[in-house]
Amino acid sequence: MKKRILLAAMALTWVLPAAAQDYPSKPIKIIVPFGPGTATDTVARVVGAAIGNRTGQAVVIENKPGAEGQIGAQAAATAPPDGYTIFITTQTTQAINPFVYKSLTYDPVKSFAPISGLSLGAQIVMVKNELPVKTIGEFIALARAQPGKLSFGSGNGSSRGGAELFRIMAKIDLLGVPYKTQPQAITDLMGGRLDIIFSDFTTGLPPVLDGRARGIAVTSKERIPGLDQFPTVNESGVPNFEMWAWTAAYAPAGTPRPMIDKLNALVREAVTTEAYKTLTKTTFAVPFPGTPEELAAFQASESKKWGEIVAIAGMKEP
Incomplete structure (x- = not known):
């Protein structure tokens, strides 16, 4: 044997x-x-x-x-x-x-x-064009003036994680809306049905660059070469924020x-x-x-x- x-x-x-x-x-x-x-x-x-x-x-x-x-x-x-x-x-x-x-x-x-x-x-932080904000600081101020009224969408865990961590560190109250995929969430943002999204660059950057949504920040600790027009969340009012x-x-x-x-x-x-x-x-x-x-x-x-x-x-x- x-x-x-x-x-x-x-x-x-x-x-x-x-x-x-x-x-x-x-x-x-x-x-x-x-x-x-x-x-x-x-x-x-x-x-x-x-x-x-x-x-x-x-x-x-x-x-x-x-x-x-x-x-x-x-x-x-x-x-x-x-x-x-x-x-x-x-x-x-x-x-x-x-x-x-x-x-x-x-x-x-x-x-x-x-x-x-x-x-x-890293991620791009994007808001709908109709939202009267152009910076992270302005978004935080608006969210504090309207607690629980502004919404974020997410089609995956990292997108939700970025938004949730931002919500906690910025001390604001946001309404989370889950989606099956990230492109679906971005479509609703462009349609005005969501206020903010933390998105990967593959799905989030194109509508920002062509004007269908407004980019207000990136989630890296320092600005990204080639995307210098977008400040970091870290430098925009939420110190030490970073998401990859x-x-x-x-x-x-x-x-x-x-x-x-x-x-x-x-x-x-x-x-x-x-x-x-x-x-x-x-x-x-x-x-x-x-x-x-x-x-x-x-x-x-x-x-x-x-x-x-x-x-x-x-x-x-x-």
């Missing part, structure tokens, strides 16, 4: 490297827990195209939005751990949801194998390490392509590829930070 077990174990060690060496031999699926047109979706499509070009295999993007990313996260967590499913997501599913919801259908740590970080970016959003790639837990290493190499190569460099340049994001271990450590630190933010802002759902 012991001899058979030993032989089986040896066979497995031979099979996995061989499988990794032939990888990929069929289409790869990328699950995105947010809708088409979102920042995460845009990153996934550029990365997927690069992987497809490098491997000669089709890369299929599956958008599964809803429930603050939980639907997509569950789909990724229960996918076969064979190296043919990549989960491209954000801090919403991996660092925020565990503190907001009493129970999840997935575990942000145990359900996934980290592959690599992808991008890190990130994207990263994971695989289902149990994916063999040789497959993870292959995926890590493919993702890190994708981040060096001209298409990805153009994406980060136009969205004012910073690439942050790394090892699986580095992503795991980064996620742990982000979970600690977001746990404190959720507690301070009172974001926990009943």
